[in-house]
Amino acid sequence: xxxxxxxxxxxxxxxxxxxxxxxxxxxxxxxxxxxxxxxxxxxxxxxxxxxxxxxxxxxxxxxxxxxxxxxxxxxxxxxxxxxxxxxxxxxxxxxxxxxxxxxxxxxxxxxxxxxxxxxxxxxxxxxxxxxxxxxxxxxxxxxxxxxxxxxxxxxxxxxxxxxxxxxxxxxxxxxxxxxxxxxxxxxxxxxxxxxxxxxxxxxxxxxxxxxxxxxxxxxxxxxxxxxxxxxxxxxxxxxxxxxxxxxxxxxxxxxxxxxxxxxxxxxxxxxxxxxxxxxxxxxxxxxxxxxxxxxxxxxxxxxxxxxxxxxxxxxxxxxxxxxxxxxxxxxxxxxxxxxxxxxxxxxxxxxxxxxxxxxx
Amino acid sequence: xxxxxxxxxxxxxxxxxxxxxxxxxxxxxxxxxxxxxxxxxxxxxxxxxxxxxxxxxxxxxxxxxxxxxxxxxxxxxxxxxxxxxxxxxxxxxxxxxxxxxxxxxxxxxxxxxxxxxxxxxxxxxxxxxxxxxxxxxxxxxxxxxxxxxxxxxxxxxxxxxxxxxxxxxxxxxxxxxxxxxxxxxxxxxxxxxxxxxxxxxxxxxxxxxxxxxxxxxxxxxxxxxxxxxxxxxxxxxxxxxxxxxxxxxxxxxxxxxxxxxxxxxxxxxxxxxxxxxxxxxxxxxxxxxxxxxxxxxxxxxxxxxxxxxxxxxxxxxxxxxxxxxxx
Numbered sequence: 001x002x003x004x005x006x007x008x009x010x011x012x013x014x015x016x017x018x019x020x021x022x023x024x025x026x027x028x029x030x031x032x033x034x035x036x037x038x039x040x041x042x043x044x045x046x047x048x049x050x051x052x053x054x055x056x057x058x059x060x061x062x063x064x065x066x067x068x069x070x071x072x073x074x075x076x077x078x079x080x081x082x083x084x085x086x087x088x089x090x091x092x093x094x095x096x097x098x099x100x101x102x103x104x105x106x107x108x109x110x111x112x113x114x115x116x117x118x119x120x121x122x123x124x125x126x127x128x129x130x131x132x133x134x135x136x137x138x139x140x141x142x143x144x145x146x147x148x149x150x151x152x153x154x155x156x157x158x159x160x161x162x163x164x165x166x167x168x169x170x171x172x173x174x175x176x177x178x179x180x181x182x183x184x185x186x187x188x189x190x191x192x193x194x195x196x197x198x199x200x201x202x203x204x205x206x207x208x209x210x211x212x213x214x215x216x217x218x219x220x221x222x223x224x225x226x227x228x229x230x231x232x233x234x235x236x237x238x239x240x241x242x243x244x245x246x247x248x249x250x251x252x253x254x255x256x257x258x259x260x261x262x263x264x265x266x267x268x269x270x271x272x273x274x275x276x277x278x279x280x281x282x283x284x285x286x287x288x289x290x291x292x293x294x295x296x297x298x299x300x301x302x303x304x305x306x307x308x309x310x311x312x313x314x315x316x317x318x319x320x321x322x323x324x325x326x327x328x329x330x331x332x333x334x335x336x337x338x339x340x341x342x343x344x345x346x347x348x349x350x351x352x353x354x355x356x357x358x359x360x
Numbered sequence: 361x362x363x364x365x366x367x368x369x370x371x372x373x374x375x376x377x378x379x380x381x382x383x384x385x386x387x388x389x390x391x392x393x394x395x396x397x398x399x400x401x402x403x404x405x406x407x408x409x410x411x412x413x414x415x416x417x418x419x420x421x422x423x424x425x426x427x428x429x430x431x432x433x434x435x436x437x438x439x440x441x442x443x444x445x446x447x448x449x450x451x452x453x454x455x456x457x458x459x460x461x462x463x464x465x466x467x468x469x470x471x472x473x474x475x476x477x478x479x480x481x482x483x484x485x486x487x488x489x490x491x492x493x494x495x496x497x498x499x500x501x502x503x504x505x506x507x508x509x510x511x512x513x514x515x516x517x518x519x520x521x522x523x524x525x526x527x528x529x530x531x532x533x534x535x536x537x538x539x540x541x542x543x544x545x546x547x548x549x550x551x552x553x554x555x556x557x558x559x560x561x562x563x564x565x566x567x568x569x570x571x572x573x574x575x576x577x578x579x580x581x582x583x584x585x586x587x588x589x590x591x592x593x594x595x596x597x598x599x600x601x602x603x604x605x606x607x608x609x610x611x612x613x614x615x616x617x618x619x620x621x622x623x624x625x626x627x628x629x630x631x632x633x634x635x636x637x638x639x640x641x642x643x644x645x646x647x648x649x650x651x652x653x654x655x656x657x658x659x660x661x662x663x664x665x666x667x668x669x670x671x672x673x674x675x676x677x678x679x680x681x682x683x684x685x686x687x
Contacts, residue, residue, distance in 0.1 A: 023575040031406050038405050047398075054399050058411070058578040060585050149572055152527055172455045185463040188456060227527075 006036050006048055009074065016069045017056060024056055031055055045074060145311065145335045148219050155228035157343050158200060158270060163192035196229045200346070201265060205275030206237045206250055213311040216334065217274055218250075236261060241288060242273070242295040258295075262302060270305040270346035277331070278321035279312040289324050296328050307342040309334045367404050368427055370397040372604065376432025380513050382506075383432050389604035390419065390426035391589075391596045399584045400427055400561075409537055409562040411578070414586030417636020420565040424518035427561065434515040436503035436560075440525045446532030449504040449519075453495075453547045461492045495548040504536065505552060507560035508543070514558045523566045523573065530577040537562055538580060588626070589637065594619045601641055610648040617660040618644050625671065630680070635671040643670040 014029050032055050035041070041048030049070055057063045167190040174189045202224060204210075204217050224233050236246035236256070246261060248254040265271065277292075278285055299306065308331040310322055317323045317331075325331060330345045332338030370392040379385075392400075400423070403410040412420040428435035438449050490497040501508075507515040522530060536543050542553035554560060564581065566573065589597060595615065602609035609615070622643070626634050635643075646667045647659060659666055665681050672678040 023579050025579060028579060031408065035402060035406060040402060040405070050395060050398065051402060054402055054582045054584060055406075055408075058581065058583045059413075059572075063585070147572075149527065149574065170456065175456075176459065179459065179463075184466075185459060188459075 006042055006045075007033065009048075010036070010052065012073050013052065013070060014056075016073060017066065020065060020069065022056060022062060022066075023058075028056060049074070145333075146216065146219075146339050148223060150336055150339070151219060151223040152227045154339055154343050155224055155230060157340070158198050158228075158230055158347050159196045160198040160231075160268065161194040162197040164195045164197070165193055167192045169193055195231060197231045198347075199232045199264075199266070199269045200224065200230050200234070201261075201269055201271045202233065202235045203242065203246065203271065203273045203275075204235065204237050204250075205240065205273075206247075206252060207239055209240075209276050209278075209280035210311070212280075213276070213334075214250075216311060220274065221250075234261070234264060240275075241291050243291055262299075265299070265302045267303050268305075269303045271299060271303060271307075272342060272346050273306070273308045273329070274311070274334070275308070276310055276312045276322065277308070277317075277325045279310060279316045282316070282320050284320050284324075288321050292321075292325055293328060305346045305348075306330070307332065307345040309339065309342050368397055368400045368430060370394075370400075370426070370430070372430065375430050379432040380434040380515075382434030382436070382515070384425050384429045384435055386429075387604050388422060388426040388429045389597070389601040390422055391593060391600050392423065392426070393593070396423070396584060396586070399582060403563075403582050404561055406582075407559045407561070409564055409581045411564045411566060411573075411581040411583050412586055413566050413568060413583070415588060415634065415636055416567060417638045418586045418588055419637055420586055421518060421520050424516055424563040427563070428516040431514075431516075433513060433561075434507070434510060436507050436515060436517045437520065438503035438517060439520045440522050440529070442524055442526070444525045444529065446529055446536075447502075449502040449533070450536070450543050450552070451499050451501050451505045451545055453545070454498045454500070455547070457490075458492050458495070458498045461490055465492065496550070499545060499548050499550075501552075504560070505543075508541070508552050508554040510558060510560075511555050512558070515560045517560045517562045519562060519564045521567060522564050523568055530573050534577055534580070588634075591619050591623055594623075594637075594640070597637065598641070598644065610644060614647065614660065615644065618647055621660050621665070622671075625665070625681070632674050632677055633672075635673075639671055643667055646670060 010029070010032055014024065014032075018024055032052055035051055035055070036048070041051045052070075053063060053066055057066050169191050171189045171191045174191075178189060179185045202221070204221070206214075206217070210217070221235055224230060225235070236248065237250050237252060238246045239252055242258075244258050245255050246258055248256055278288060296306070306329050308325065308329045310317070310326075310331055311334045312322070313335075314333045317326060322331065330342070332342045370390070372387045372389075375387065399410060412423065414420055424435060424437075427433075503517055503519075507517045519533075540553065541556075541559050542551060544551050572578075598615050598619070599609065610618075618640075622635070622640050625631070650667070664683065665671070668678055668682050672681055
């Protein structure tokens with residue numbers, strides 16, 4: 001009754017999980033095989049499920065998704081998962097409960113169909129199965145181009161280390177060298193700590209077509225302010241058009257003349273703009289292009305360390321103002337690669353950057 | 361099931377008799393679920409780090425003590441702070457002290473006629489032990505370094521609250537907690553490698569306070585989410601706790617009444633911060649023996665709840681439960 005081949009089942013599940021964006025490598029598959037060889041879950045499928053869950057899931061959310069995939073793939077009817085896998089209803093937070101409910105509702109039709117196969121018309125419509133490879137699953141996934149962690153990490157590359165502040169770092173090689181020169185030890189040699197003197201100006205498009213991306217722009221602002229080492233960060237907001245005034249706050253109430261903001265910008269200042277440049281709604285607005293061109297040429301007199309992050313994918317740029325603006329300033333899609341490249345450009349200037357596919 | 365894969369049982373009845381000197385000396389009152397026992401044994405079998413997540417106060421860190429006590433293995437505790445660096449866990453090297461010792465030795469050769477005072481005597485005995493010509497005398501192992509250099513016995517390393525560290529920290533650990541399980545010490549030219557049959561069991565706890573851990577790190581860990589114990593297991597925890605501490609346990613109906621009331625409080629959806637197991641045990645102890653008056657189940661059912669200062673640590677929660685009822 002309990003006859004099943006754990007290895008082939010494992011491989012099947014492994015492939016499904018990898019397709020579902022679990023971060024798993026060959027090492028993890030081998031570890032699971034090793035566990036089976038050691039007698040873990042080679043006889044009992046429920047135990048195998050728990051062992052594999054321990055090895056391959058790394059958050060509660062992943063556990064829930066894993067259980068769904070397991071139920072679909074496993075050849076034998078398994079009992080509902082026991083307590084550690086299904087979180088106790090008492091302390092689970094609302095999002096988990098939602099997922100759980102979705103799971104329950106997706107399970108329900110399956111069961112009822114086996115009970116009453118004749119009465120098909122009254123069954124609830126089942127969500128389409130999204131497992132086939134031919135479907136474009138990108139649309140169904142949540143749009144999550146850059147994780148917060150990646151932002152924190154990438155901001156680190158924006159640095160201009162200059163020694164400064166009190167001398168509090170012990171310089172051991174120099175101390176030893178001095179002692180051997182003098183023949184006796186007087187005092188240890190200290191040097192100054194290196195500080196990141198980079199200066200970043202962040203210009204963020206707010207409201208309107210940028211509304212869906214506020215989650216990311218807020219993350220950008222929070223990470224650069226609180227979790228980066230950049231010496232000086234100035235954040236300004238604008239709405240749609242970079243003109244002669246920008247705002248201090250995301251609600252666009254504290255206006256500041258751009259001329260005044262510009263006085264703080266020197267040749268070493270990095271300027272990063274975040275805007276969809278009309279690509280979100282597919283506009284090609286000559287007024288917008290002209291104003292932006294003026295703005296950029298003005299800015300270029302001060303600094304050349306400019307880059308533009310566009311939260312829309314490059315496929316959506318052609319035919320919009322973004323296509324034109326991408327010729328004026330290095331523009332990158334806001335994904336991991338694009339964000340890293342943008343940081344490269346604002347750090348060392350646009351001497352060499354890969355041509356953007358959105359612009360011809 | 362191969363019985364040799366089961367090393368950890370999760371009760372103190374199986375405690376080892378020959379104990380390593382660095383092993384915890386006092387028994388740990390700990391009641392793990394069968395799933396948690398399986399997770400520990402699988403981590404032991406595959407020698408992969410075990411990452412524990414869960415609410416504060418549900419016994420993540422205590423598990424390491426329980427494992428180390430039962431198996432009689434040494435436990436090396438590494439609490440992580442925001443300034444922790446991965447190297448702190450491997451070793452530290454005191455170059456200045458070595459330089460100082462060189463100087464003191466040179467001076468000492470000239471004028472050493474005075475009879476040494478007590479402090480000088482102590483100093484010189486330490487000097488004899490530390491030879492500036494031997495760099496090893498100035499290197500001190502951290503928790504992971506100690507576990508790696510343990511050649512006769514497997515050790516347990518508890519990396520507590522890894523999420524508090526700098527964003528790079530888990531990545532720096534990665535290369536060491538994987539093949540070949542070794543790290544170099546450039547200052548002394550040593551190469552510290554764990555014996556292949558005694559690779560340490562690494563238990564890591566996290567609260568996810570500062571966001572997620574890096575994916576490559578997670579990939580190599582076994583992940584276990586600790587749920588809050590249900591009523592039955594809380595009863596076991598109370599029993600084990602008082603048994604191990606050799607104290608007079610509270611009356612049965614007081615304990616069950618307290619568990620019921622506590623679970624009821626936890627199920628309140630409007631609570632901002634839910635109290636954990638350790639807070640419950642403190643609260644039960646207060647109910648049991650803080651006041652001279654006879655502890656009774658009526659005390660538990662009292663309104664407002666007795667000893668709220670042990671359960672509610674946020675002003676809003678505290679005010680909510682500390683209001684006398686309108687009647």
